[in-house]
Every structure is written in C-alpha cells, then in structure tokens.
Amino acid sequence: MLRVSLREISAALKEGRVSPTELCQRCLSFIKATKFLNAYITIAEDTALKQAEESEERYRRGQILGDLDGIPVAVKDNFNTAGIETTCASNMLKGYIPPYSATVVQKLLDQGAVLLGKTNLDEFAMGSGSTDGIFGPVRNPWSYSRQYREKSVQNSHIENEDSNWLVTGGSSGGSAAAVSSFTCFAALGSDTGGSTRNPAAHCGVVGLKPTYGLISRHGLIPLVNSMDVPGILTRCVDDAAIVLGVLAGHDPKDSTTVQDPFKPFELTSFIDASKLCIGIPKEYHAPGLSSETLALWSKAADLFENAGAKVIEVSLPHTRYSIVCYHVLCTAEVASNMARFDGLEYGHRSSMDKSTEVMYAATRREGFNDVVRGRILSGNYFLLKQNYETYFIKAQKVRRLIANDFVNVFRNGIDVLLTPTTLSDTIPYVEFIKEDNRTRSAQDDIFTQAANMAGLPAITVPTALSEKGLPIGLQFIGRAFQEQQLLTVAKWFENQVKFPMIQLQGMMDHGHTICHHQKSAFFS
C-alpha cells in the first residue's frame, strides 16, 4: 500500500479504504524498518500521529483541507520547522529548535499533510553525495533492490553485502531515499546546483526544480540566495504537480518571489507531440558521460521524434563554464550567508571567550566541517577587493552569458530541452569518497547546474535501469514559469518509458495485496 502514488493514496483516504492514522503508523514503522538507510535525522513521531489524528477527524466530518490531507511527507533538514529540531546536518545547529516554520512547510501543514520527520543531507546542502553530514551518509535504497542484487551476482561481484552500498547523490539524498523507499509520499528538498535532481536521478524518483521566484524561500536556510529554490521529490510527475500547486505562489515574507498569481493545474495524459519542439543541447555531451546514459538520451530523442515532435540540436556554448561560474558565485554567497553563524543568538557556541573574534573563530571551527569552512574561505578570497573584479564580477558576467544562451534557445522556438541528469548511474560509497567534495560536486553537477544559473524550471524523470540494475534519469529544462508545459511533457515521457518499481527484498509491507493494479502503480 505504501508503494502507490500520492494521488492514489489520496483517493484511498477519501474513500475510507485506509485511515490517516493507520497510514501514518505504517510509514513510521517502515521508517524504523529502513533505519539502516539513514535517510532521516529527526522523526517527529508524536507530532505526526497528532496531525494524523486531526486529519482523521476531518475526514470523518467530511471537511478535508485538500488533496494532501493526511498524506505523510518528509522535509529536508535545512527547512525550519517550528518545534522540531533543524540541524542542516551540522554541529553548528545541532539542538537548534526554530521558533517558526518555513513558508513551504507551513503550506504543507495547512493542507493537512502529516510531517513524518526531517531528512538527512550534506552539511548545509554542500555536496553531491549526501555523505558529508554529521549524522553520516545516506544509503541508496537501490543498493538493496532485487534489480541491483541480481545484476551484482551476475557480474560475479563477491562483495560483503553491507559494505558496498551505493550513494544516493546529493545533497537532498535523505529526501530522495525516503520517497524511493516508500516511507513517505512526497518530500521537500532544496536545489542550488542540482541538489534535488541529482539524488532523484540516482534514486529513481521524480525531482522537480521550480522556476526561481515561484516558491518561497522563507525559512529555507540559505546557501546561495540567487539560485536556491525548494525542490519537490515524488514518485511520479502527477504527484509533483499536486505538491507544486500547494507550494507555489507569492509570499510577502520572501521578496524574491514573483507577484504573478499562480494557478494550480492538473496535467493531461495526452499531448499533441506534433506541436512540440524539443532541443538537444550538444554541449551536454560532456566528457565522462557514460555510454548507457548517452544511449538512453538518444533513445529518448528518438521517442519524441517518432511521436511527431520536432527534435532539434541546439547549442548552449557556455555550458562548460557553468560549473566554474557556480563555484565562484556559490562560495562568495556562502561566505556571506554563513556569516550569521557566530554562536551569539543561536546554534553552537564555543567555550573560548577571550574576545568576540576568538569566540567566533572557535565556534565556527567547531561547528562547521571542512567542506563548509573551505568554501567560506574561498568565497572570502574571491570577494577581496583585489579579486572582486577578476573573480566575482567576472563570474556574474559569465552567468549572464549562460542565462542568455537559454534565452536565445527558447526564443528560437524550442519548448523544452532534453538532457541527461547525471553522468552515469550511482556508484558505491567506497568509490565516491576517493575524490573530495569539491571535485565530486564539479563532476556531478555538470548537467543540473546551468538551470540554477538561469533560474529555469527543470525536472528529472527516471527513465530506465542501467546494466547494473540502477536508475538513470533524464532531465527536461523548460521556460521560466512554464511549469505546466514542462510537467506535461515530462508526464507524457514518463508514461512512455514506464520505469520499473524498485523491488526491495524482504521489506515488503503487508497488505500490498491492494496493489492488484501494480501496472498502474505510479499513474493512471
């Protein structure tokens, strides 16, 4: 039962086939059963059950708040949640209990969603593997899937089962693992350089990055103010549209949200592909792209063409510089944003108090890990008076060039761009840690990063399994604020590829005999 889509479980709740408290309890026990994945940092058991009971009362009275009423969701631990510890997987905020909730969290709660807990991430969302938080790395549920295990045996990998688990990707790895392992029906992540889409592709779920300015960032502990957006992770595109409908819209508390009214939409199942123009950016065949991903990308292009769409090769000439540009802008903004953590008003405080400077330095050394400190230091370097022009301003100019690339492409009639999401399928943790965080980020964010630079919406859809039995996703990038078109195309594509469901050995929940309609497990 936990394997169905959000839409289906919502229908089940409305028809009374399952109650919100029962659903919540099942999810909580499933979380306990999958504890080894380390997807959750905090499990808000009491508040979740209370919310579930309130939801049940509303269903009984027939006064539900919406489609999300009673649905268990999880939130990445860099969103503030009133009364629930918010740590950003960092010593700096360990034990910090925010006095307010982020706008997006509040919107979910106002719709009656049941908040199960906070998910694990890279420290302060810096990283591409969800391996650098203080609560340990997140394991990819696909490491335990029958699909992967069978292929491992075939490749005669005689490995210790427990030590060769795979990374989830990052930095919203906990959220992706939570959705992928059926412990919740939707999760929030954040996306600054691909942090929602990367783990979504590696965990075989849908990851949506909305247009910058569509969803409020109030309460999201900021990384890069000009590129951060809350991201949505769900099992199918329809669910992402439902959650987007709840979260999007102007927020007076976040002045970077646009004031245009947002109308929630429902996706149609049918599209007229002949009216569609898909762009294939040639620079996205980057060095290091695996042959499997390339093959899938080609296959997808064929798919659209066979359906009657125009598939055209386009050029985004500054793609290769987007990572470098991101590196400079990100570290610069991080240096500025992390300055608020001085130990005075909240968070960790060092016991060294000879002077404010010493206290700040010691607090920050104790509170942040090397990755964060390294980025702050680099950021400050790029912002020095002698370097400002050559690095920071230069990066801002390159950003405009990158954004203009997209503008030109979309102006020439392209509706949606089709690209890979990651270079290859996911890799074992022991392989992943051989390179440092910055190198990995530079490698893994290569396809996802540019959409953040330009502020465009992007979605990754799980496409097929690799030879190792692991998910590979493909990414669609749309025009700004055209989420409806983007999601419609993504939904059509999802219907065509029919990505297989993960088969978790020995972790089947009881009562999944309800799933006699397994072939429509994701969508109708």
Next chain:
Amino acid sequence: MRKSGGGRMWSLRFGRSIRGAPSGGASHWGGLSPGSRFTQAAAGGSDGRQEAAGDPRRRGRVYQNPTWQHVEQRPLPEKKVTVEVLDHLERLALVDFRNWEGVQRLEKAIQFADQLHAVNTEGVEPMDSVLEDRCLYLREDNITEGNCTEELLRNARETVEEYFIAPPGNIPLPKLEERDTFLQVSE
C-alpha cells in the same frame, strides 16, 4: 557503436530491465505503437548516427562523442596564497583554517576558478539575479509580528535578562604562532 550488435544489445538490455517490473513485461519502451517502432529505431538508429551531418535523420540525434574536453588546470603562476593573504582572510572569514589543509583547498579553488578567464565577457553586464527585470516586492512598513523575545532568547547559549552576551570586542585575533596554543586548549 557497432550497427546490428548495438541495436540488439540495447533492446536486450531494456527488455531485461523491463522484465523485472511487476507488470510482467506488459510495458515496453517504444513510443506509441507496440514493438515495431522500437526495433525499427534500434536497428536503423545506429546507422544514422555514424553518418555525417548531411543525413537528414541526424537532425534529432545526440552527438556520439563529447563535444568538449576538460581543460588541463594550470598550476598557479605565482604564489597567490601568502601568509599575509591568509591572515587577512582569516580575519574576514573567521573559520580558523590557517593550516596546510586550508591553504591547499584555497589554492585548488583558485586554480579551478581561474578557468573563468578564458571566457570573453567584453561588454557584458554582471547579473545579480535572474529576476532583474522585475520590480522587487516591498510590503508596507507596518509591524505585523514581534513580541517574541522569550522565544528568540531561548535558542541562545548565554543570555542575561533580555540581552545576548558577547565576549569583549575590538581585540584582534592572535597571530598565527600564538593562535596555535590557543587552539590546543579548545580542541
């Protein structure tokens, strides 16, 4: 990729993965009509790819080779990260990274960022935000929330009445040599 082998290999691979699905192979990855288009595309596709740009079918094709390569990162020409720079940065950043590892990281970061200089940005304006064409929303200057002193003080480690306590300021950070003894105490 070889022609026939490549095509068959792909269909086998996808078939294998689809067979694993609970739907028992009812699904297929081939567009609107079952089966035929899939094998057609698979068989014919590899040929189309190898041909030159003159081939009309090449229009929708993905490039088979990487279209660019990573640039070999040149080592920094002169030592950019001197002790003075590091000291200065530390006063600004206050992250206590004035050790060998910190210097290494910084140098690698600068080396990586130097690739930017290859881009020609003549006449380009810097971009602060993607929403630069829009007017920023400013709300009315009215008090809408507040009176939460207790809540705010609750999260601070050291407070007295309604004040946050800070150690004395205007004392410069100790120099690198002295700092080491400092740190030993705290670690």
